[in-house]
Amino acid sequence: MTEAPQDLRDIVKGTIDGIIGFVETEVIPLEQKHKDILADERKLFGADGKLVPEIREAREKVRSKSGKAGYWAMFSSQSIGGGGLPVPVSIYVQEALYRKYGPGHLLMGWANGFITTPLIGSFVDGPSHMFTRASEAIRTDVVPSVIAGEKTVCFALTEPDAGSDLWNLKCKARKEGNEWVINGTKQWITNSPYADYAAVFAVTNEEMFAQHKGGTTGFLVDTRQPGVDTSTIFPIIGHVSSDCGSIILEDVRVKEDYILGDVDQGFQLSMMGISEGRLGYAGGCLGLAEWALDRSIEYAKERKTFGRPLAEHQAIQWMLADSAIEIFNAKYTALRTAELVEEYQPSGRVPIKEISIVKAYVMEMAGRVCDRAIQIHGAMGLSNEMGLEEALRIARTWRIPDGTSEMQRRTIAGRLLRGDVVF
Ligand SMILES: Cc1cc2nc3c(=O)[nH]c(=O)nc-3n(C[C@H](O)[C@H](O)[C@H](O)COP(=O)(O)OP(=O)(O)OC[C@H]3O[C@@H](n4cnc5c(N)ncnc54)[C@H](O)[C@@H]3O)c2cc1C
Known part of the structure; x- marks a missing residue:
């Protein structure tokens, strides 16, 4: 893969700087305010299984502000009022967010069993690409409020x-x-x-x-x-x-x-936006794996056994290296596939095999990296405090929704056997 063109790099940098600034000013203070509730699931959910009103309100506030700031719908089609940012940007943005913040940020999603975030709408909760094919009535009555982050x-x-x-x-x-x-x-x-x-x-x-x-x-x-x-x-x-x-x-x-x-x-329609969605989620998983590797490197330098930092034991070094090898492969597989989505778009083609490769590989990779991170941390890795067990649960969850790993392999094999053998 060639290096991203300068204008794309500028968009990525501007978007990441902007959204991190937004999280710091609009999200983190709310998380601080509600930290007691967020830290205890027995306080977080009511008897009906729903989030308690304070947290729902906080999430709604974040979503509405994100809508106004242009982040909620930034990856949706411009034809329905979205920002129309290119697919590779979604990978870089999600990667940056999850690398910086890791799991455990409920208002941002992906924590405590949540996979939606009030920061950025996706095809499962927001202004999906499906709306580009909606009737005029839906486009008039519903789409504007979904783009604005007022409705989900x-x-x-x-x-x-x-x-x-x-x-x-x-x-x-x-x-x-x-x-x-x-x-x-x-x-x-x-x-x-x-x-x-x-x-x-x-x-x-x-x-x-x-x-x-x-x-x-x-x-x-x-x-x-x-x-x-x-x-x-x-x-x-x-x-x-x-x-x-x-x-x-x-x-x-x-x-x-x-x-x-x-x-x-309907089935044709249901696939619309899933490609972009899968790649965005892959970016999140990538960031999560990088976050887990970052924590592992820090801990390996700090923790001593047998008179030396863990980082000096070859067994630990190999685990770090294996995670780096997998993250690097996953990142460039996802980015190249995102480029293909963009390249193919004018002709209406979709890089089906490649998207399935990304969905299977990146989600499974994140599980292996989080598992190694727990191993490197010993008992600390299992404590709820570190967030590593939550990262592993997230990565584990992702092998099921949006097409299981087995279904991705079925798709890949089907494409290969029909002659799609170009890599
Ligand atoms: C957290 C979460 C969020 C979700 N969100 C949504 C959502 O928003 N909207 C939505 O519509 N759905 C959603 N789903 C559902 C998800 O898409 C399905 O769970 C998934 O497609 C698998 O279907 P299943 O659970 O019925 O498993 P099954 O289809 O029963 O499969 C069971 C197991 O058998 C394997 N298997 C099945 N058939 C084959 C085969 N031919 N060859 C080899 N292995 C096979 C599967 O890979 C799996 O391991 C969500 C699921 C989860 C866990």
Whole structure:
């Protein structure tokens, strides 16, 4: 990969400096104010599994200010009012944030079981690329508030019987007059407890669906309307709660034009923005791994055993070196793939194989680096104080959502066997 062009480097630097300044002035003081609640999950969540009002308000405040400052929607398409920043910038920005702050910053997300952040909207909670294909009604009524960070969305595709195998969806929508009526259950939906709107994917043409030729449609559902139940929240990976829950839809009526994309082409639409989203999350994972390596280097220099710093023991040096090798590989794999996304965009092509390689490799790499960091820290690595165990939990979580590691390998192998063997 060649070095990033000067104008891109300027955008990256300006964006990183700006957002770190924003975090320091708008986020850190709020975290300080609520530090007692943030430090104890029993205080953080109410009996309903939702964040307590103080923290919800704080997150809303951050999101709204981030919207006004232009960070919340900076990676969304300009055609819907977003900042339209190039995909490589999202990798650099997320990397910088997670390297600097690590896990454990609830208001920034990725901590205590959360994977959304009120700082930057993503395809699971904010102004997704899907909105570029929304009807005029949605673009007028909904998109401006989502771009501004006043309202949030969730992406409701997975169901109890359909995760990797989406051809097993059971949620259905039928047309009645000038409305659609939706019935079904969505599960493991990030931001479902808080979202104002849900992008719900339902089967609309049984015949096409049975032949795996389409047959699903994306609808925008107002989560406050009758028939929508978002009260179930799942505790995840040792946490008391999370931001991930289910959505039960019973005879939910949606206006005819509250559709995202074309009727019966929902799966195509659901992939929009996922590529960019996966690469942005990869940037976050990369930053998290770098943060864990930074902590490991510091500790290895400081902690002494057998009369010498850990850093002088070859076994420890090798762990540091192995992490550096993997981080370097992961970083340039992700950045080159982001360049390909940009290069291919005018032709409508997507570097599918490469995005799957990034999703599988970077998330797995982060797990290995965090695990080594814990090993280097000994018992200290396991203490909740260091944040390393939280980093490992985050990295571990990421091998499942947004396409498991196995599904990525399935995609990669499928592409190879169809002749896509260029690297
Ligand atoms: C924290 C979190 C957030 C999420 N957020 C969202 C969201 O916002 N919106 C949304 O729609 N969904 C979301 N999901 C759901 C997520 O996309 C699914 O969990 C994921 O796609 C896997 O589906 P599953 O859990 O049903 O596992 P399954 O599909 O049942 O798979 C179980 C295991 O079998 C493996 N497997 C399955 N089929 C094969 C095969 N053919 N070959 C080899 N191995 C196979 C899988 O890789 C996995 O290891 C989220 C999940 C989590 C954990």
